[in-house]
Amino acid sequence: MNQIELQDLCKTYHMGELDVPVLKGITLTVQTGELVALMGASGSGKTTLMNILGCLDHPTSGHYRLEGDEISGLTTDERALLRNRKIGFVFQTFNLLPRTSALDNVIMPLSYTAEDVSDREGRQRATELLQRVGLGDRLRHDPAQLSGGQQQRVAIARALINRPQILFADEPTGNLDTHTSKEVLEMFQRLNQDEGITIILVTHDAGVARHAKRVVRISDGLIEDDAPVPDRAGVAGAPPAAAAGGAGGGAP
Numbered sequence: 001m002n003q004i005e006l007q008d009l010c011k012t013y014h015m016g017e018l019d020v021p022v023l024k025g026i027t028l029t030v031q032t033g034e035l036v037a038l039m040g041a042s043g044s045g046k047t048t049l050m051n052i053l054g055c056l057d058h059p060t061s062g063h064y065r066l067e068g069d070e071i072s073g074l075t076t077d078e079r080a081l082l083r084n085r086k087i088g089f090v091f092q093t094f095n096l097l098p099r100t101s102a103l104d105n106v107i108m109p110l111s112y113t114a115e116d117v118s119d120r121e122g123r124q125r126a127t128e129l130l131q132r133v134g135l136g137d138r139l140r141h142d143p144a145q146l147s148g149g150q151q152q153r154v155a156i157a158r159a160l161i162n163r164p165q166i167l168f169a170d171e172p173t174g175n176l177d178t179h180t181s182k183e184v185l186e187m188f189q190r191l192n193q194d195e196g197i198t199i200i201l202v203t204h205d206a207g208v209a210r211h212a213k214r215v216v217r218i219s220d221g222l223i224e225d226d227a228p229v230p231d232r233a234g235v236a237g238a239p240p241a242a243a244a245g246g247a248g249g250g251a252p
Helices: 046-053 076-086 102-112 119-132 148-160 178-195
Strands: 002-015 018-031 035-039 061-066 087-091 166-170 198-203 214-219 222-228
Touching: 002 046, 018 046, 018 198, 018 222, 035 046, 035 178, 046 166, 046 198, 076 087, 087 148, 102 119, 102 148, 119 148, 148 178, 166 178, 178 198
Parallel strands: 035 198, 035 214, 087 166, 166 198
Antiparallel strands: 002 018, 002 061, 214 222
């Protein structure tokens, strides 16, 4: 099913007497379980689009339906509640609390959830997530005691603590070296394949976009191209072409 549906979505910022159109009519669908790269140069509108998709902002006009529900007209508080229940974010800057353990950084979003999670259950859930991202032996380490790649893994675990249905990763490898970037991107692939989480990678980097199953290119506030990634069998961690299947399919 279509998890995300956009129809003629526009966003204009008003700066004094000047109107600045950023999104100029975006029509797009994303199916449940897809791994999509939203790709564009700086100023193309990709971050604005991600902010609307992630319920951090609202469109000026057009329609945004999430799992069939119209999102465009929600209030700030209603969008915040929806974000907390269904959406996770990973950013280029790790945004971890200093002098706070990896475990407590991952637990933190549970303080804002409407879900009734006990302290014991929260710590167990956070521990399992850190183990899943390969940091089971770093639970008590502060960010300063972790490498950049390890900090991003903590950020990924934190983004998953509320069990989101959609994960947005905004330039998630921008502060990482090539080897660590590859490991983090392969982790996103495994999360998508094994957990069925819809993942949208926002990037300007074609190398990052190749780890997705589909690339949506945006330029000057419009979709320039929307196509599957060719030869995904050549990407580390990707399923063979014959088994890749459609949206959300084909966990190897």
